[in-house]
Amino acid sequence: MSFELDVHTHTIASGHAYGTLTEMAKEAAARGLKLLGITEHSHCMPGTCNDLYFVNLRVVPREMFGIRLMLGAELNIMDYEGAVDLPDRIIDRLDLRIASIHTNLYRVGTTQQNTAAVLGAMKNPKIDIIGHPDDGNCPLDYEQIVRASKEYHTLLEINNNSMRMPSRKNARENITVILNLCKKYDVPVIMNSDAHFMTDIANTDHSMPVVEQTDFPKELILNYSVEKFEAYIAENRAKEKESGK
């Protein structure tokens, strides 16, 4: 069984990534994926595209080289309420919405404040995934976060990139904690490469060993089935509509 999807990647539009959208899609197809998600950084990240980039994504076909493309954003969580840095009218146009804390843009608070920030984003019916909730520089209460993932139907990401970034602290330990809690509460996760170049698409060289060590059930990893992942996102859109937001 192999992965059918990787839904957190960046292109040159993000300012510090190096492949074009076409190159990324082509490589994802060559690697046997069925779905690639491209999620550029939103505007508070230095050097990334402006909001108009997201507004105009409709011009890009959602199928290239025989695979499905989902185009979205990795939004920045900006405060302890979980506010994100794109207006709703732009988020509404995105196929995929990841919200992440980046410590260059967010003032790290107490564990309680940081947890409130992530919970705020999880409660936002427009957000699908919390990106790399594993950075020990920004401590979180994982028990609360994992329970919220189930309650608010927002995926937690197991980010391959985090474990090799020296700037992120205790990522491996924190990912172990997250996986063990997800196993305990029967909560699905999404494993993403966070690729900033084609060669890194669908890379799990750091994350898979942790998944294996924790004996994490395959049924709870959404990457094995496009159908399961799409159903998860469709449920989010239905909930969003219901919420009237």
Ligand SMILES: [Zn+2]
């Ligand atoms: Zn990020």
Ligand SMILES: [Zn+2]
């Ligand atoms: Zn990213």
